Structures are given as C-alpha cells and as structure tokens.
Amino acid sequence: MEVSDWKAAIERERRRKDLFFKLHPESPIPPEDRARFTGLDYYPPDPKYKFVAELHEYRDKEKLRMVYTRGGEREFIRWGEFRLKIDGKDVILHAYKSDPKEDRLFIPFRDLTSGKETYGAGRYIDLDGEVDRTPDGKWILDFNKAYNPWCAYNEAYTCPLVPIENWLRVPIYAGEKKYPLKRERKEEG
Secondary structure, eight states: OOHHHHHHHHHHHHHHHHHHHHHOTTOSSOHHHHTTOOOOOBOOOOGGGEEEEOEEEOSSOOEEEEEBTTSOEEEEEEEEEEEEEETTEEEEEEEEESSTTOSEEEEEEBOTTBTTTBOTTOEEEEEETTTSBOTTSOEEEEGGGOBOOGGGTOTTOOOBOOOGGGBOSSOOOOSBOOOHHHHHHHHHO
C-alpha cells in the first residue's frame, strides 16, 4: 500500500470513529459532552510508527492477571513478544490474548507521552489475524492506530491497566492523544 493510501485509510478510520463517538447511543462520550464534541485529538499519521514484525510466540504461555481501573482483575495469556527498534532503541512489546482460540492480539502499552500528551493509564492496539497479518505470517503493528480505552472518556467504564512489562522507555508520537473535553472539564472545575 502506498503511503498516501495508508494515510488516507487512517484518516477515514478516524473520521468514522469520531462520528460514532458523537452520534451513536453507545458512544463512551458522556451525553453532556456530545454537543461540543468535535472529534478526538490524534498525532498526524506517521509511517515511522508502522512496523511489520515477527511475533515471537512463547512456548510456555503464562497467565497474567491485569488489574482494572475500577477494581477487579481479568486473566490474560501472555502470548508472545514483538521486538522493535524505535528511535534507535530496542523495544520489547508483549502481546496478550484472553482466549487461546482467538486470532486476535491485545497490546496495551504506556510510553513517555503517557500522562503528558496521551492518556496517563496508557493506550491499546488490537491486532486481528485476518487483517493485520502478512502472507508470510508477520504482523502489521501500527502505533498510528493506538487508541484510548473507553475509561479515558467516561469514568463509568473500567479498563485493564497496562502491565509494567509494556511500559516503554521511548515516546510514541502516534495514535490518539488525550481526550480534549475531559481535559477542559478538569481545567474548568
């Protein structure tokens, strides 16, 4: 895919999400915010944060309990790791599954933008084997698709906290930024 086509696809996906968040009855945006909601804040699409990488699947898959923002825990399977080089630094990013039969990977992460430009508790990337896998079995890991969990927009939701093993020591200037209306509400209050 050409870079211009890739950027256009990212921008279309973002417009669809913004429209869903503004209009859909199941949107996580609080009803009192919807009238002034004009869209989420994103970093501009940057191909530097799109990787085609091998998943180093673990032979012995351990279970991990992720704590949720409003309490409670849920069990995930530590499925494998991606080994990337970001801004000249080696980075390991663990991928998880909630069910061994699914062909999806859940990748929660924090980075050096967390709590400053992006949601403090971290962001997520979901990978679907049918969409995000190359013919040779590698995965397309695109940080430009990193999104905030729904608890970033509305305290009624609970979301898994990022395990410390996925706290990256590099900034990821890609994907979704902090929810702007939540920031305004806190500044007004």
